[in-house]
Amino acid sequence: DALAPVTVFTGNHLSGLFVSPDGEWIGFRDVLGELKKVAVAGGPAVTLATIGTAGSSGATWGPDDTIIVATNSADTGLQRVSAADGSLTVLTRPDRARGEADHFWPEMLPGGRAVLFTIMSLTDGPDAAQVAVLDFQTGTRKILVRGGSHAHYVSSGHLVYLAAGTLHAVPFDLARLETRGTPVPVVRDVETTVNGGALAVVAGDGTLAYVPGSVAGTPR
Numbered sequence: 001d002a003l004a005p006v007t008v009f010t011g012n013h014l015s016g017l018f019v020s021p022d023g024e025w026i027g028f029r030d031v032l033g034e035l036k037k038v039a040v041a042g043g044p045a046v047t048l049a050t051i052g053t054a055g056s057s058g059a060t061w062g063p064d065d066t067i068i069v070a071t072n073s074a075d076t077g078l079q080r081v082s083a084a085d086g087s088l089t090v091l092t093r094p095d096r097a098r099g100e101a102d103h104f105w106p107e108m109l110p111g112g113r114a115v116l117f118t119i120m121s122l123t124d125g126p127d128a129a130q131v132a133v134l135d136f137q138t139g140t141r142k143i144l145v146r147g148g149s150h151a152h153y154v155s156s157g158h159l160v161y162l163a164a165g166t167l168h169a170v171p172f173d174l175a176r177l178e179t180r181g182t183p184v185p186v187v188r189d190v191e192t193t194v195n196g197g198a199l200a201v202v203a204g205d206g207t208l209a210y211v212p213g214s215v216a217g218t219p220r
Contacts, residue, residue, distance in 0.1 A: 018059045018067075020083070027067060027083075029056050035069060035081060048086040051079065057104035057195050058150075063112040070104045070117070072195075077103030078117060078134075092117070092134065092141075099123060104195055105150040113137060114177055116159070118149040118196055126196035131161050133177050144179050145170070149196030155206050162198040165190055167210070189213065 018027045020037075027037045030045075033052045038045040051071045059069040067081045068091060077092035077100075094100035101122040106115050114135045121128035131145035144159065145151065148168065151161035159172045159179065167190055170183040191199040191213025200210035 016056050016059055016069075018061055020061045021063050025061075025083070027059060027061060029059075029069075035059075035067070035086075037083060048083065049081045049088045051081075051088075057102075057197060058106050060106045060108040060115065062108045062115075068106040068108065068115055070102070070106055072102065072104075074102060078106055078115070094119075094122075096122065102195075105197060107152055109133070109153055109174065109177075116144075116151045116153065118151070119143075120149075120196060126192070126194070127164065129196045131159070135177060142177065144172075144177075145183070150198045150200075152200075152202040154202055155204060160186065160200075160202060160208070162190065162192060162196065162200075165192055167198065167200060167208075 016029045024040055025037045026040060029035055033050055035048045035051050036045045037048060051069060052073055056072055057070040059067055061067050065083045067083050068078050069081060070078055076090045077094050079088055080091045081088050092103050094102050099122045101120040103117050104120055105118040108115050114133050116133050119130040119132050126149055129149040130143050131148045131151040132141050132143050134141040145161055148161040148163040151159045154160055157172060158169045160167055160169050166185050167187040168183040169186045171180040173180055187210060189212055191211040202208050
């Protein structure tokens with residue numbers, strides 16, 4: 001039988017879509033700054049928390065049913081939101097003494113032990129951003145890449161990240177949370193945003209999809 005299309009949500013200004021690990025829910029931020037979720041099968045959206053109208057730069061849904069979101073607020077970096085009851089806690093705060101402006105683009109690593117994120121520079125923009133990892137077990141974080149942003153983990157055992165409009169790949173030890181070897185360019189001229197985001201996603205099987213372009217929507 002032919003599959004009938006399902007309308008998940010309409011009539012709202014949505015941004016920052018992300019999916020639950022079981023594929024049953026879609027999370028998003030609306031124009032009022034509320035973080036919401038809606039079932040893929042349909043139904044009303046459920047408000048989880050208010051994260052502010054300043055916008056957000058990425059969110060990721062972990063296997064423990066919590067969402068880590070970057071809120072574009074200079075006072076907090078990453079925040080953790082319960083997907084069940086919406087309770088919210090601050091996970092990181094930018095360290096101004098170290099030149100950190102904000103923490104963006106979280107991505108949960110397999111197993112939910114740690115999360116990748118981007119540290120934006122206070123003075124030098126995306127070219128001076130750093131890819132970091134926060135280990136939930138120890139509460140510590142470490143820098144993985146200097147001069148890069150918006151990292152994704154790939155099932156081949158690599159990190160793919162953005163640097164100067166090009167996606168690079170570097171081997172990554174998931175057990176030790178460390179990069180290995182030398183990064184190599186894999187896709188050039190990827191559309192990017194002013195806050196270090198790449199218009200690119202990586203599926204669980206390693207398939208990469210991206211929008212060709214240049215930095216911050218400037219002409220190609």
